Structures are given as C-alpha cells and as structure tokens.
Amino acid sequence: MGVKKTYAEINEKIKSGKVVVVTAEEIIGMVEEKGVEAVAREVDVVTTGTFGPMCSSGAFFNFGHPKPRIKMHRVWMNGVPAYTGIAAVDAYLGATELPDYDPLNSDYPGEFRYGGGHVIEDLLAGKSIKFEATGYGTDCYPRKKIETYITLDEINEAFLFNPRNAYQNYNIAVNASNKTIYTYMGTLKPNIGNAHYCSAGQLSPLLNDPYYRTIGIGTRIFLGGGVGYVGWNGTQHSPCGPRGENGVPLGGSGTLSVVGDLKQMSPQWLRGASFLGYGATLTVGIGIPIPVLDEESVRLAAVKDSEIFAPVVDYSDDYPNGTGKTLGSLSYAQLKSGVVEINGKEVSTAPLSSYVKAREIAGILKQWIVKGEFLLSEPAQTLPSADSEITFKGLQEKSAP
Amino acid sequence: MPSRKIVLRFPSQIVDKPLIYHLVKDYELMVNVLKANVNPFKEGFMVVELSGENDKYEQGLSFLREQGVRIDHLSENIVRNIERCTHCGACTDICPSGALFISRPSMEVIFDDEKCVVCGVCLKTCPVKAIEVNFNGKQ
Numbered sequence: 113m114g115v116k117k118t119y120a121e122i123n124e125k126i127k128s129g130k131v132v133v134v135t136a137e138e139i140i141g142m143v144e145e146k147g148v149e150a151v152a153r154e155v156d157v158v159t160t161g162t163f164g165p166m167c168s169s170g171a172f173f174n175f176g177h178p179k180p181r182i183k184m185h186r187v188w189m190n191g192v193p194a195y196t197g198i199a200a201v202d203a204y205l206g207a208t209e210l211p212d213y214d215p216l217n218s219d220y221p222g223e224f225r226y227g228g229g230h231v232i233e234d235l236l237a238g239k240s241i242k243f244e245a246t247g248y249g250t251d252c253y254p255r256k257k258i259e260t261y262i263t264l265d266e267i268n269e270a271f272l273f274n275p276r277n278a279y280q281n282y283n284i285a286v287n288a289s290n291k292t293i294y295t296y297m298g299t300l301k302p303n304i305g306n307a308h309y310c311s312a313g314q315l316s317p318l319l320n321d322p323y324y325r326t327i328g329i330g331t332r333i334f335l336g337g338g339v340g341y342v343g344w345n346g347t348q349h350s351p352c353g354p355r356g357e358n359g360v361p362l363g364g365s366g367t368l369s370v371v372g373d374l375k376q377m378s379p380q381w382l383r384g385a386s387f388l389g390y391g392a393t394l395t396v397g398i399g400i401p402i403p404v405l406d407e408e409s410v411r412l413a414a415v416k417d418s419e420i421f422a423p424v425v426d427y428s429d430d431y432p433n434g435t436g437k438t439l440g441s442l443s444y445a446q447l448k449s450g451v452v453e454i455n456g457k458e459v460s461t462a463p464l465s466s467y468v469k470a471r472e473i474a475g476i477l478k479q480w481i482v483k484g485e486f487l488l489s490e491p492a493q494t495l496p497s498a499d500s501e502i503t504f505k506g507l508q509e510k511s512a513p
Numbered sequence: 514m515p516s517r518k519i520v521l522r523f524p525s526q527i528v529d530k531p532l533i534y535h536l537v538k539d540y541e542l543m544v545n546v547l548k549a550n551v552n553p554f555k556e557g558f559m560v561v562e563l564s565g566e567n568d569k570y571e572q573g574l575s576f577l578r579e580q581g582v583r584i585d586h587l588s589e590n591i592v593r594n595i596e597r598c599t600h601c602g603a604c605t606d607i608c609p610s611g612a613l614f615i616s617r618p619s620m621e622v623i624f625d626d627e628k629c630v631v632c633g634v635c636l637k638t639c640p641v642k643a644i645e646v647n648f649n650g651k652q
C-alpha cells in the first residue's frame with residue numbers, strides 16, 4: 113500500500129504537535145539512507161527556501177488623505193518615484209525604480225546606490241521616509257502638493273506584491289567578449305573569466321515541486337520574514353520548456369507571483385540591492401512548505417544539486433541579442449564546487465543567491481510548522497504545468513494594423 | 514620615487530589656500546587626490562597620494578603643517594559588515610587576492626583581511642554594500 117496523506121491530516125498533526133518536518137536539504141540524506149517509502153511515512157512536510165535578487169518585486173501603499181484631500185498624480189518616496197495610476201492616495205513602488213537624480217549609466221558603470229528596494233528596506237527598518245506628492249487639483253481633491261515624512265506604522269496599508277519571484281531555475285551567466293561586462297547577473301569577466309549562477313538549487317521551492325503539484329494559488333508561504341501567499345503564477349511563467357527525466361526544468365521555467373503584509377516583514381529578509389552597471393533591485397527571502405501527500409512528493413523533494421542542470425549563456429552576445437544559443441549545461445553540484453569547465457577551460461563560479469540564507473529560511477519555516485504556528489493551505493487552483501501548452505512569446509515589431 | 518597615501522585635515526580658514534599648487538610647484542611632488550571633502554565653512558578633509566623625492570616629501574609635509582594642516586598616515590582597511598552580508602557570494606570571484614572566498618560545503622562567505630590588498634573592487638560589487646572602507650588616519 114502506497115502512502116497517502118491529505119492536507120487536513122497534516123494540519124491536524126501540526127496542531128497536535130506530532131508533525132515531522134525536514135528541510136529540502138535534510139531529506140536528501142534521509143532518502144538515501146531509508147528509501148522513499150519509509151521517508152514518505154515518517155515525514156509530513158518538506159520546507160524549501162531561497163534568498164536572491166528578484167527584480168519583479170514591489171509594494172502597494174495607501175498613504176491616507178491629508179486635509180484637504182489630494183489626488184496624488186506623482187509620488188516620491190525618499191526621492192524614488194512610485195506609480196500612481198490607481199486611486200487617489202494609493203501607489204505602487206517598484207523595487208528597481210530609481211530617483212530622478214540618479215546618473216544611471218551615464219557614468220558607466222553606474223552604481224545605482226538607492227532605489228525602490230532600498231526604500232522598502234528602510235521602511236522595514238523603521239526609518240522615516242521623505243514623502244512628496246503632487247496633484248493637479250479636482251473639485252473633490254483640491255490639494256496640489258504635500259511634503260512630509262512617513263513611517264511604515266503610520267500608513268494604512270502596505271503590502272508586498274511581487275509579480276515574478278522564485279524562478280524555478282536560471283541561466284548560468286558568462287561573458288565571451290574581451291571586455292568586462294556589468295549585468296543583472298553581476299560583473300562578468302572577459303573571455304569567460306567567471307560564471308555566475310542564481311538559484312538555491314536543491315533547496316529552491318519550485319525545483320522541489322517541479323510540476324507544481326502543491327505550490328499553487330493560495331499556498332501559504334514564508335515571505336520576507338512574514339507570512340505571505342502565492343497569488344498567481346508569476347509573469348514569464350513558462351512551464352513547457354525542456355525538462356530532465358526527473359521532471360526538473362533545464363532552464364528558467366516556472367515563476368510565482370507572491371503577496372503579503374509588508375508590516376509583518378523584516379529588513380533581514382527584504383534587502384535593497386545594487387548591481388554595478390545594471391540597476392537597483394530587492395533581495396527577497398521566500399520559503400515554501402511542501403506537504404508529503406505520497407511517495408511521489410518525497411521522490412521529487414529529494415532532488416539534489418547533482419541532478420539539477422542549468423544552461424550556460426553568454427551575456428555579451430547570445431543573451432542581449434536573444435539568439436537562444438547556449439554554451440552547454442552544468443549541474444548545481446558542479447557550480448557549487450567553485451570551478452567548472454566551459455569550452456574546455458577551467459572557470460571559477462560565484463552565486464548571486466545566498467545558499468546560507470536559503471538554508472536559514474527553510475529552517476525558520478520548519479520551526480514555525482513544528483511549533484504549530486503555521487498551517488499548510490491547499491491551493492485554490494493549481495498553476496499551469498508542463499501540459500498547459502503555454503508558449504513563451506517575444507515582442508514583435510509591427511507597423512500599424 | 515616613493516609614493517605614500519596621507520590624510521589631510523585642515524581648518525575652514527585655510528581651505529581656499531592653493532596648498533596643492535605649492536606641493537606641486539615648490540616641492541616637485543606628484544599629487545593624486547583620492548578623496549576630498551572640502552567645504553569652505555567646515556573643516557576640510559582630503560586623502561591624497563604623494564610621490565616625490567624623500568627630502569622634498571618631508572619638506573612638503575612641514576610646509577603643510579606650518580599652514581595648520583593636520584597630517585595622518587592613511588591606514589585604509591576593508592571591513593565586512595557581518596550584519597549586512599547575506600553570504601550571496603557575488604564578491605568571491607571578483608576579489609583578486611582570495612580574501613573573500615566561499616567555505617565549502619557550508620557555502621558561507623569568509624573574509625580573510627590578512628589576504629586583502631585593499632584594491633576596493635568589492636566595494637562596488639557587493640550588491641548590499643556590506644563591504645566598508647575605514648579611512649582611519651593614524652599619526
């Protein structure tokens with residue numbers, strides 16, 4: 113008889129303090145030692161984690177009305193513009209937004225020292241933020257300007273809403289040109305002088321649930337140190353690309369859109385970041401629990417770095433020009449060793465996503481569940497998977513129809 | 514020709530004197546300004562690299578002292594703010610001396626300041642600005 117568990121049964125165990133939780137790293141050795149079936153009986157939940165720069169992130173705010181009221185047409189938070197094309201005192205601050213005075217790449221490579229992600233980190237750190245807004249004045253919203261200081265506690269709502277996070281897998285970036293390049297994958301040295309990768313590999317949420325069996329819309333997660341939810345699939349969710357025999361995508365693939373109350377989060381797990389020559393962003397910590405519903409859950413969650421492969425892409429030519437060409441593929445075990453072979457040459461590697469912090473997040477989520485503070489939620493709807501026939505589209509240039 | 518890095522601090526009343534000009538003209542020193550914060554209403558601060566003959570160098574420094582400039586030898590050092598460091602690893606293959614490296618299998622990033630040659634590359638590379646430079650002038 114195979115193992116079968118339901119969300120309700122697992123949540124009962126969480127409530128009664130009998131739940132057995134392991135991290136996606138711990139389960140690997142357990143399966144090697146005891147086999148899939150025994151582990152499926154013993155373990156109820158596997159926790160995953162990832163902590164890396166995730167550009168498609170930001171937060172919605174409602175600032176409340178001053179007296180007299182204003183319809184905010186432009187908003188700046190510590191000089192960083194927020195999007196106001198919604199209701200009067202609502203705005204969305206994007207992680208990669210930059211202040212109007214930033215020299216950008218005019219002084220190449222630009223430093224991008226402060227952007228939307230840094231504003232979010234400062235708010236979480238309890239700092240007072242300079243708030244400026246202008247309006248054009250209406251009969252109901254006559255005010256045209258306000259300049260004040262705000263803290264996170266003083267505003268009505270603040271929730272993180274990230275359109276694309278937790279990429280299932282990612283490229284390995286190299287630079288085949290003869291000059292240093294500055295990219296969102298970090299500083300890449302000439303002549304394939306280094307290789308950068310960005311995934312927690314065996315600890316990463318969607319690599320442990322490659323077909324989105326349990327991670328779906330409504331899944332409760334660790335988000336930025338607080339509790340959040342998967343809101344939808346992420347933008348660029350592309351589940352139909354090539355996969356290995358173990359079901360693990362061999363490139364980018366699935367993504368998640370996540371949401372959660374910013375006021376519960378912590379600057380330790382949402383950190384503003386600057387990429388030399390590229391821009392500003394937000395480093396986001398995400399942890400997702402995977403319920404052990406059957407042996408298949410264990411088999412998939414026991415995936416290890418040596419079984420997960422990513423494509424090597426030249427960011428000096430093939431990536432910017434979208435040629436689709438790759439220079440081969442490497443496993444995360446190879447990448448994590450620090451040295452790989454590309455085009456017959458030894459190349460040193462460096463990650464951009466913190467494995468140390470990913471492990472810490474998986475550990476914190478495990479503790480929350482063990483202590484009975486965090487229950488699992490069954491998705492209201494699953495995400496489009498490998499059978500969805502989703503195709504990944506580029507943008508076509510056309511003349512007026 | 515020896516070159517040395519020094520920190521100059523000067524009171525507000527002398528910030529507008531052409532001190533650098535005299536170092537170049539009268540003492541034949543080559544001056545490379547590494548960092549400067551000169552505000553006519555406040556104490557000025559400048560980190561400069563001076564190269565020139567030893568005796569001229571000493572005379573140049575005496576001249577500066579006579580003008581009321583306080584001189585400290587620069588001891589720059591790089592520190593990693595362990596609270597801010599996320600152990601991402603992005604600095605480890607950029608550091609030319611191996612002072613920043615990943616310890617395996619924990620994947621923690623270690624900073625060995627004995628190996629650091631203070632090249633400063635990591636300052637701009639670290640996405641979360643966890644690397645800081647101390648310009649601790651010592652007499």
Ligand code: SF4
Nearest residue numbers: 608629630632633635
């Ligand atoms: S200053 Fe240079 S040598 Fe020192 S840690 Fe940074 S990159 Fe390495």
Ligand code: SF4
Nearest residue numbers: 598599601602604639
């Ligand atoms: S790049 Fe910065 S945050 Fe990342 S490991 Fe190096 S010092 Fe730490």
